[in-house]
Amino acid sequence: MRNLIILFLLLALSLPGANARAGQNVASDAPKRVVVLDAGHGGPRPGKVHREVVEKDYVLDVTKIVRKKLRSKMPDLEVYMTRSCDSAYHEDQAKDNRLRAAFCNEKGADLYVGIHANALKDKNKGGCEVWVLTLNENLMNQNKLVGERYADEGDFINPEDIDRNSQGFMMALSRQLENEPYSRFVAEECCKNMASYGLDNLGVKAGTVYTVLYYSECPGIIVEMGYLTNAKDYAYLTSKGAKDEMAEAISSAIVTYFKALDGDTSTSVPATTExxxxxxxxxxxxxxxxxxxxxxxxxxxxxxxxxxxxxxxxxxxxxxxxxxxxxxxxxxxxxxxxxxxxxxxxxxxxxxxxxxxxxxxxxxxxxxxxxxxxx
Ligand SMILES: [Zn+2]
CATH class of the missing domain: 3.30.70 (Alpha-Beta Plaits)
Structure with missing residues (x-):
């Protein structure tokens, strides 16, 4: 059994995405890059709904603009969307998320970008944030205390339900160790860009196990553009031009990421607050x-x-x-x-x-x- 696990780990680490990242930094002969854009929810699942904004529709609009911008900013980049209309992959939410990850893996993606808007009972909470996967026990435990997250069954995996000895976990852990720095890089870029339009920057978050991030084999982020339940965020997100600005923020982060990945030194050391x-x-x-x-x-x-x-x-x-x-x-x-x-x-x-x-x-x-x- 142990040998089998090691074999799987070796297989996981020899995936094209991981190899491409380990040996990159060569500007010429750069491999074809692939990004998967995932407009959250869809079909029977509206996501968050606040006043006249329905998350699944809002994020689909933004995702389509992101795709359009990427096509003009980076014509060589292959851009896929998990959905381009009001649809879902499966009626079961957890299966739906796993199928989105499978789509991402099947396309050989170098980056997964899930696009969402947030809402919370606490109307004071506002700002943009971007989630990455980490299977760090301390962080998972901290987020578990929040509790409310796991009520949204299927979008998240409860850490208590994860068998730490399973092959699936070992593979996810090994992928995460390789991918997390890359995910964090693009997440930070994205936060910074979104905040430049006036949203509070809540920063990069980790430790909540998003189903789709857990099963995706490449670096990935979940973008939360703001809290619909917060008056300031709502006013911004429903203002004219906000969808275009959010798409600009997200697409620019993606471009910066791929340029850095392929060794363009002009973008490899972005100015940050750090x-x-x-x-x-x-x-x-x-x-x-x-x-x-x-x-x-x-x-x-x-x-x-x-x-x-x-x-x-x-x-x-x-x-x-x-x-x-x-x-x-x-x-x-x-x-x-x-x-x-x-x-x-x-x-x-x-x-x-x-x-x-x-x-x-x-x-x-x-x-x-x-x-x-x-x-
Ligand atoms: Zn959402």
Whole structure:
């Protein structure tokens, strides 16, 4: 059984999408890129309804404009929509979501983009947010406490219902480890772009297990354009031009993502609000670096662990270029990609907050002679 799981993991990691990402950064000979746009809900499921806005119709309009914009901004990009009319894949909501993911996988997508609008009993809650998949137990548990989410049966998987020993979970976990940095990149771009039109930026969210993200094999995001139940968001979303602006925000994020993926350096380091924090790390690192070379043992910040070797100059580390190194651990995820070398735990801890803005699950580990020290 164990061998079978490993075989499946190897198969999962050798999928075209994963390979293309691991070996990219070459501008010429760039592979054909594919994006799947998923207008949320449809058919028997209207999604959120508030006053005269019905989510399934609203998001379909926006998605169609996104497609149109992508066709003119990036003619080489293959763009698919899961639906282009008021339809659904299955009467059962969970199956419907799984079929949307299957459509995405079948098209060999490099990116999945689900487009939604939000609503909540609490009318004070407003702003745009973008969700990515993470199977981090702490985050899943935090979101579980919100509870209300799982009432929307089928759109989400309750973490309590996931069998941690199942093949499906192992594969989803391995995909997520590879995909999350990419999903976060496009999610942050999208949030920033949407907020430029006046919506509050609630940022990138993770830890709620969206069914469609769980089963999609490529990086993916769920865009929530705002809360229909919030007066400010509602006024904006129903204003003239809002659909076009939201489509502009989403399509621009997608274009930035693909350009960065294919090694266009003019877009690979977008200006973000994190620049101060990054600079701070950079300054500290410059001080640490001279001594660091001598440090055969000490502390470092683990960014991600992987089942396979990744180039330390891989796109996902672009912000920390030249400062990411490989520390060997044991077990399935034995390749630990780490940032910086520190003589003391507290020195590493000082940089952790800034690093976590990009790598949410980063933490401080001890190393000796290039290997992880676990006790
Ligand atoms: Zn929705």
């Amino acid at each position: 620049s101060n924090a990054e600079q701070e790390v950079e300054e500290r690192e410059a001080v640490d670096e001279s001594e660091a070379e001598k440090l055969a043992e000490g502390y470092t910040i683990q960014l991600i662990s992987s089942t396979k070797e990744v180039d330390v100059n891989d796109y996902q580390f672009h912000e920390y270029k030249g400062r990411v190194w490989l520390v060997m651990g044991t077990g399935k995820y034995k390749y630990k990609y780490c940032f910086g070398r520190y003589a003391t735990r507290s020195a590493a801890q000082n940089d952790l907050t800034a690093v976590r803005k990009r790598f949410k699950d980063a933490y401080v580990v001890r190393y000796k002679d290039g290997a992880l020290v676990t006790k």
